[in-house]
Amino acid sequence: MEDTGHGMVARGDRVLTAIAIDREAREEVLAMMIEDEDLEMVIRGFMADAESTDIIEIRIDSWTVGTIGPEAREIERTLRRDACPVCTRTSFWIEDDEVRAGCHDRLCKAWIEPNSVDEDRIDCGWPSAQRTRACSSFGEAKRVLTQMRAEAEANAVETTDIVDVSEF
Numbered sequence: 001m002e003d004t005g006h007g008m009v010a011r012g013d014r015v016l017t018a019i020a021i022d023r024e025a026r027e028e029v030l031a032m033m034i035e036d037e038d039l040e041m042v043i044r045g046f047m048a049d050a051e052s053t054d055i056i057e058i059r060i061d062s063w064t065v066g067t068i069g070p071e072a073r074e075i076e077r078t079l080r081r082d083a084c085p086v087c088t089r090t091s092f093w094i095e096d097d098e099v100r101a102g103c104h105d106r107l108c109k110a111w112i113e114p115n116s117v118d119e120d121r122i123d124c125g126w127p128s129a130q131r132t133r134a135c136s137s138f139g140e141a142k143r144v145l146t147q148m149r150a151e152a153e154a155n156a157v158e159t160t161d162i163v164d165v166s167e168f
């Protein structure tokens with residue numbers, strides 16, 4: 001049989017699963033994929049609509065085919081849903097131990113990301129206000145985002161009803 005590169009899964013291959021977990025720690029499988037990008041697409045779609053669900057966490061597991069015992073599974077990363085420092089909706093997903101985070105509300109999209117060059121730096125931004133800031137910690141980044149929202153609201157009051165803050 002010719003190898004097309006899309007052949008069967010073989011011993012030693014890796015597959016990925018995404019599991020959604022609710023407040024009662026009940027688990028629900030979202031997907032099993034071979035490619036990271038495919039799984040990422042499913043997760044992104046799910047995160048965007050999770051606000052109306054009980055799901056507060058997503059766990060991504062990496063499975064090695066043909067392994068006996070607990071080593072067959074390795075936890076790749078977790079995503080935890082929280083209140084957004086900007087829009088206050090519970091559409092803010094935090095990766096692992098506050099590595100990065102992003103709001104999946106389509107009108108907000110506030111984010112926190114480690115800087116790719118300076119490892120002591122963590123950046124945050126709020127696309128709706130076209131603002132980004134460099135911070136020294138995740139906690140600081142969250143506070144800065146909350147401040148951005150407060151400043152936008154203050155400006156909106158000054159310029160009267162040109163900007164409707166409820167749209168952010």
Ligand SMILES: [Zn+2]
Pocket residue numbers: 084085086087088089091092103104105108109110
């Ligand atoms: Zn938000």
